[in-house]
Amino acid sequence: MTQSPEAANPKHSDPYDPFAQLDPWWPTPTDTRIASGAPGPGYWQQRADYEIDVTLDDENQRIVGKEKIHYHNQSPHTLSYIWVQLDQNRFRPGSDALTTTTAPSLAPRISFQSMKSILAAQVFDGGYKITAVTDAAGEALNYTDVGTMMRINLPEPLAPGKSVSFGIEYSYNIVDSKTIRARAGKEFFEADENYIYEIAQWFPRVASYTDFGAWQHKAFLGRGEFTLELGDYVVRITAPKEMVIASTGTLTNPDDVLKPEWKERLAAAKQSTKPKFIVTPEEAKKNESVRGDETKTWEFKADNVRDFAFAGSRKFIWDAMGVKVGSQTVMAMSYYPNEAEPLWSQYSTESIAHTLEVYGRYSFEYPYPVAISVNGPVYGMEYPMICFNGPRPEEDGTYSKATKYGLISVIIHEVGHNFFPMIVNSDERQWTWMDEGLNTFLQYLAEQEWEENYPSRRGEPEKIVGYMRGGNQRPIMTGSEEILQFGSNAYAKPATALNILRETILGRELFDEAFREYARRWKFKRPTPSDFFRTMEDASGTDLDWFWRGWFYSTKHVDIGITDVQLYQIDAGDPDEAAERQRQEKDQEEPSISEVRNKDLRRRIEWQPGLKDFYNSPDFDELKVEEDDRKAFQRFLDGLDSDERAMLRRTTNFYVVDFSNHGGLVMPIILRVHYADSTSELMTMPAQIWRYNSKRIKKLIASDKEIVRMELDPQRQTADVDTSNNHWPEKLVPSRFKLFKSDKSKNPMQKANARKKSEQKNDEKTEAKPTEKPDAKKAEAAK
Numbered sequence: 001m002t003q004s005p006e007a008a009n010p011k012h013s014d015p016y017d018p019f020a021q022l023d024p025w026w027p028t029p030t031d032t033r034i035a036s037g038a039p040g041p042g043y044w045q046q047r048a049d050y051e052i053d054v055t056l057d058d059e060n061q062r063i064v065g066k067e068k069i070h071y072h073n074q075s076p077h078t079l080s081y082i083w084v085q086l087d088q089n090r091f092r093p094g095s096d097a098l099t100t101t102t103a104p105s106l107a108p109r110i111s112f113q114s115m116k117s118i119l120a121a122q123v124f125d126g127g128y129k130i131t132a133v134t135d136a137a138g139e140a141l142n143y144t145d146v147g148t149m150m151r152i153n154l155p156e157p158l159a160p161g162k163s164v165s166f167g168i169e170y171s172y173n174i175v176d177s178k179t180i181r182a183r184a185g186k187e188f189f190e191a192d193e194n195y196i197y198e199i200a201q202w203f204p205r206v207a208s209y210t211d212f213g214a215w216q217h218k219a220f221l222g223r224g225e226f227t228l229e230l231g232d233y234v235v236r237i238t239a240p241k242e243m244v245i246a247s248t249g250t251l252t253n254p255d256d257v258l259k260p261e262w263k264e265r266l267a268a269a270k271q272s273t274k275p276k277f278i279v280t281p282e283e284a285k286k287n288e289s290v291r292g293d294e295t296k297t298w299e300f301k302a303d304n305v306r307d308f309a310f311a312g313s314r315k316f317i318w319d320a321m322g323v324k325v326g327s328q329t330v331m332a333m334s335y336y337p338n339e340a341e342p343l344w345s346q347y348s349t350e351s352i353a354h355t356l357e358v359y360g361r362y363s364f365e366y367p368y369p370v371a372i373s374v375n376g377p378v379y380g381m382e383y384p385m386i387c388f389n390g391p392r393p394e395e396d397g398t399y400s401k402a403t404k405y406g407l408i409s410v411i412i413h414e415v416g417h418n419f420f421p422m423i424v425n426s427d428e429r430q431w432t433w434m435d436e437g438l439n440t441f442l443q444y445l446a447e448q449e450w451e452e453n454y455p456s457r458r459g460e461p462e463k464i465v466g467y468m469r470g471g472n473q474r475p476i477m478t479g480s481e482e483i484l485q486f487g488s489n490a491y492a493k494p495a496t497a498l499n500i501l502r503e504t505i506l507g508r509e510l511f512d513e514a515f516r517e518y519a520r521r522w523k524f525k526r527p528t529p530s531d532f533f534r535t536m537e538d539a540s541g542t543d544l545d546w547f548w549r550g551w552f553y554s555t556k557h558v559d560i561g562i563t564d565v566q567l568y569q570i571d572a573g574d575p576d577e578a579a580e581r582q583r584q585e586k587d588q589e590e591p592s593i594s595e596v597r598n599k600d601l602r603r604r605i606e607w608q609p610g611l612k613d614f615y616n617s618p619d620f621d622e623l624k625v626e627e628d629d630r631k632a633f634q635r636f637l638d639g640l641d642s643d644e645r646a647m648l649r650r651t652t653n654f655y656v657v658d659f660s661n662h663g664g665l666v667m668p669i670i671l672r673v674h675y676a677d678s679t680s681e682l683m684t685m686p687a688q689i690w691r692y693n694s695k696r697i698k699k700l701i702a703s704d705k706e707i708v709r710m711e712l713d714p715q716r717q718t719a720d721v722d723t724s725n726n727h728w729p730e731k732l733v734p735s736r737f738k739l740f741k742s743d744k745s746k747n748p749m750q751k752a753n754a755r756k757k758s759e760q761k762n763d764e765k766t767e768a769k770p771t772e773k774p775d776a777k778k779a780e781a782a783k
Contacts, residue, residue, distance in 0.1 A: 016554065018666045018694050022545045026530040032211045037534030038521045045526055047072040048206040049231040055295075056197060056239040056312055061186055063202050064171040070231075071206055072163045079158045079209070083217045084150045085228075087201040088172045090220050091126025091180070096147055097221045120179045128204070132169040141166060148220035150204065168204045177377040183225075184388070187377035189315065189337070192288040196316075196337065196376040198388045200309035201226070208427070212528055218429050224480030225428035225435075227421070228306040230524060234299070239312050241294040242287055244279055246318075246335040246372050247310035248385045249302030257298050262318075270322040270329055275349040279318040281338055287314045302384065304367075304524060306425055309383035311335060311374040319345055323353045326365040330356060336375035343393045343407060348373045351411035358446040359419050362512060363519035371418065373411050380410040384422045387414030405455050412450075413443045424519055425526045432480040433552075434529065437494025444495060458492040459499050461719035467492065468557040468663075469721040476552045477529065496719060497551040504668060504717045505547060505687075506540050514539035546687055550665040558718045559663030561725030562710060563696070568654040570647075573636060575629040582623055655701040657710065662725070666690040667718045673701065674709040682714075 029035035031042035049072075054065040073079055090097040098121060104114065133141045133152060142153040158164050174197065177185025184200035208216045208227045216227055237245055245257075254263055262278050269276040279287075302308060315337035322329040334348035352373055356366045372386040379390035391407040393399035419442070421428055421435035428435050444459030457463070467473075467488040474484050476494055483489045502511035517539040518532055529552075537544050550556060571578070605611045614620055637645065659669060669685040689697055701707070712726035720726065724733065746754070 016556070016664065018546050018550055018664075019688075019691050020545075020549070022533070022548060022553075026533070027212065027528070030211075033528070033531060035534065036538040037518070037531045037536075038538075039525055043525065044074050044076070044211065046074055046206075046209050046229045047231050048229040050203070050233045050235070050308070052203055052233070052235045052308075054203070054235065054237055056199070056237060056243070058195065058240050058243070061174045061195065062171055063174060063199065065203055066167065066169045067203050068165060068167045069206060070163060070165045071158075073158045073160055075209060075211070076160050078160065079154070081154055082152045082158075082164075082166075083207040083209075083215045084152060084168070084204045085201075085207050085220065085226065086128050086145070086148050086150050086204055087220050087226070089127040089145075089148045090222060091121075091124055091175055091182070093122075093125070093127075095127070096219050100221060117179055117181065120176065124175065124180060125173055126175055127172060129171045130168065130204075131171070132167070134167045136165040136167075138167075146217075149207065149217045170204060172202075174199070181222075183378065183381045184309070185377055189339070192315070194288055194314050196311070196313040198309075198311045198374060198376040198378050198381075200307075200381065200383055200388075202309070205307065208526070210427075210526060213427070213430070216427060216429055218481070220429075221481050223483070223486060224430065224432065226307070227425065227427040227429050227526070230304050230306050230425065233302040233305060233308050235302075235308055235310075236297050236299045237310055237312070238295050238297045240314070241292055241296045242290040242314045243296075243312045244287075244314070244316040244318060244335065245298045245310055245312045246316070246333070246374055246386060247298065247300045248305060248308045248383060249300035250369050251298065252301050253297075253299045257296050266320060266331075269320040270331060272321050275319040275321045275332075275334070275345065277317065277319050277345075278333075279316060281317050281341060281345075284315055284317045285338055290314065302368075305384035306422060307383050309386050309388075311376060311386070311388065313337070313376075315339075317341070317345070319349055321349055321353065323356050323371075325356055325360060328369070330366055330368070331370045332356065332372075333370060334373045334375075339395075340375045340392045342397055343391070343399055343404065344375055347404070347408055348375070348389070348411060351408050352415050354450060355412045355415040355446055358449055359416055359442055362442055362445065363419050363424075363516060364523055366418065367423065368418065371415055373415065380414050382414040382417030382422070384418065387411070387417065389414055401455075408450065409443065409447060409457070412446045413439060416442055416446070419519070423524060424522045425524065427526065427528070428480065430479055431477075431529055432483065432486075432490040433476050433494040434527070434532065436490045437476070438498070440491045440495035441498040444499065458495050460716075461496055461500055462716040464488070464492050464496040464719050465721050468719055473555040475554055493551070497547075500551075500667075500718065501536075501544070501547060504670070505544070506542060510540050510542075546666055550667075554665065556664035558665045558667050558720045559661070559722045559725075560667065560669060560712055560718075560720060561660050561662055561722070562657060562712060562728045563660045563725075564658035565710070565728050566656045566658075568656065570650055570652065570654075572648045573633055575625040575633055579623040579625050651704065653703050653706060655703070655707055657699050657701060657728075658696070659699065660696050660725075661690060661694060663721060664694075666694050669699070670713050670715075670717055672711045672714040673703075673707055674711070675703070676706040676708050679705070 027033070031040040032044070034040040049070040050067055052065060052067040054063060057064055071082060089095055104110065104118070130145070130150075133143045135141055135155065141155070144151045144153075152166060154164060175182045175185040176188070177198070178187050184198045184202070186198075187196045189195070205226075205228055208229055210216065218224060220226070233249060235247070235249065237247065239245060251257070258266070265276060265278045269278060300310075316335045317338065318333065318335050320331055320333040323332050332349050332352035334344060334352070336344040336348065352371050356371060360366055368385050370385050374386065374388050375390065375392065376388055377390070378388040381388045389407065389410045391403050391410065393403065416439045417435065420426065420438045426434035440458050444456050447454045447456045447459075467485065472484055474482065474489065476489060478489070480490070502508055506514070514536045518527070518535040521535060522531065533544070533548050605616070640648065657671075666687045668687050669689060671683045671685070672680055673683060674680045683701070685699060689699070710728045713720050713723075
């Protein structure tokens with residue numbers, strides 16, 4: 001977990017200074033990453049190209065592969081070894097992922113599915129079986145297995161600008177991801193005895209080596225996903241002849257694996273504006289029952305990707321359509337079984353197309369030739385050009401609203417991951433929010449462009465209030481494996497923060513331009529958090545350190561309240577006006593209770609002569625204005641110029657509003673003011689209003705109108721966790737309660753008597769039942 005900025009800035013007297021600059025804490029700019037947040041003239045990153053032959057063994061549900069890796073050292077450093085990720089070792093017995101898993105809640109009950117998963121994980125023979133690690137000449141290389149990582153020792157140091165080739169032969173058993181939670185795996189369909197395979201993290205992959213962190217060889221425990229080097233892939237996938245394969249990349253041997261009618265339909269689909277079936281539901285249904293010993297090899301080529309995944313099944317329906325993206329046509333394609341209908345053919349490919357269009361406007365044009373969505377055992381997982389998505393209708397074809405929008409949302413989200421982090425290549429193993437948070441933010445924008453009132457789960461500030469109010473939190477800037485409340489922390493909170501930054505802090509135009517600048521600067525490069533923060537500030541021309549500090553580096557929340565309101569008016573000093581005002585105030589003042597009850601008292605001064613004097617006579621007026629007072633006021637007026645006299649006569653109301661920051665997270669003050677003439681005004685005070693005192697401030701509101709009511713954050717823009725203190729005068733919000741009628745429960749004796757009565761009635765029914773007449777046909781047959 002990262003050090004807090006408070007600990008990194010001990011010189012500040014306030015342990016949490018929301019306006020302390022973050023530059024001393026961010027990495028010092030270099031020619032690799034400059035102060036604006038852009039890649040510098042000395043920027044570099046490594047590269048790894050792959051050539052892989054893999055067999056999908058349907059008989060034994062395993063992967064058998066052989067790969068050649070061509071590693072290019074583009075760093076200024078000499079390397080004596082190379083680290084390789086072995087993510088399948090997460091499922092190996094005794095792995096760190098298994099041994100560091102904490103106990104689930106077993107009492108008072110646990111589902112059969114959860115218990116099945118617990119037991120399966122104990123016995124599954126997972127993990128890589130490495131059979132060979134060799135150099136380009138086929139000679140064995142020395143290597144060390146370190147859990148989910150492997151260090152390959154090079155015979156000779158790899159100098160800057162040089163390349164090295166090596167090979168790995170391996171196999172592993174495919175996990176049942178419907179039983180054991182995984183990012184890829186298999187799903188068995190008992191009715192037709194077929195599998196859907198979603199294959200990812202399936203080959204040993206070179207770990208990233210960076211200018212800011214050297215080798216990224218953190219153990220894979222399940223949450224911190226991965227960060228890899230970009231490269232070119234040639235992959236040959238051998239599978240049963242009847243299977244249809246979906247994959248990262250472009251199919252280079254369609255004549256060998258596609259039926260003529262499939263190729264014709266694929267060509268037609270490229271020109272279509274609606275999804276067209278390549279493999280029809282009827283063909284997929286027929287294909288389910290075909291079995292044979294023959295295999296086919298599908299060859300795919302993918303350029304400049306950081307990973308590679310594929311899926312295969314006899315059950316696949318396949319539909320596609322062309323999506324115009326700049327000067328190219330991208331093939332949006334979906335693969336799914338008949339069990340996914342009618343939901344998938346209606347929504348999957350359309351959701352892909354929608355994502356490419358919307359994300360392209362906010363970042364850059366999608367650069368790859370295909371974008372694929374596959375239905376299978378994994379609810380949602382992303383890889384370059386292909387993603388796995390789980391929602392399906394019920395067996396009768398019906399589906400709930402939640403299932404429909406869950407499908408659209410997960411496809412938008414997973415296809416969107418092509419942009420972040422597959423192309424803007426952030427380090428998921430360390431910073432989950434840099435891909436999940438940014439992508440969830442763009443998902444929200446895409447959902448809102450799908451239809452009006454789309455039921456987005458994340459993005460709107462009011463939807464994060466429950467999490468922000470609660471405890472057991474760590475900052476967004478926390479390592480992936482150490483995050484608490486993962487979905488809220490890494491997905492919802494950063495997405496909400498960016499939405500607030502766009503709508504409330506910067507405005508849409510300024511934010512969108514800055515965000516596009518970040519995406520384009522770091523397209524096919526590897527940004528860090530400070531690169532994002534610095535770019536957003538550089539491109540928007542706005543100091544946002546206070547925003548990053550509050551939302552990303554702390555667990556404070558927004559709770560701004562109106563504490564007090566005071567009214568001031570100009571006293572012109574006119575003695576006659578002052579006297580008249582005092583008379584009116586006195587006349588309008590309600591008598592005290594004692595004054596009311598003492599009204600009829602017999603008073604001594606009335607019956608005892610000689611007690612009255614001048615002060616008891618009608619000639620005495622306590623509020624009478626003397627001529628000297630009038631002359632003094634006139635002399636004061638004579639000394640004023642015309643502007644000062646006009647100012648003196650103003651009837652402006654000066655309201656001093658006292659605001660308190662109860663939550664600690666500074667934000668703009670958004671105040672709607674309601675006037676006595678039934679008009680209203682929305683006032684916005686930037687967050688810098690808190691710069692001198694982040695806990696309590698006073699704001700002067702001058703108005704010629706009378707203010708009757710004030711309301712903080714009326715459009716729920718800031719994720720304020722407590723709206724009860726947002727009103728002046730205080731607004732009472734009713735809490736609802738229900739009435740119920742108490743029913744006296746039966747005691748054990750009453751329950752026993754009821755059972756006896758029920759048994760007696762059943763016995764009487766049995767005795768009264770007439771003897772059934774023998775069936776005529778049966779009787780005839782008996783003869």
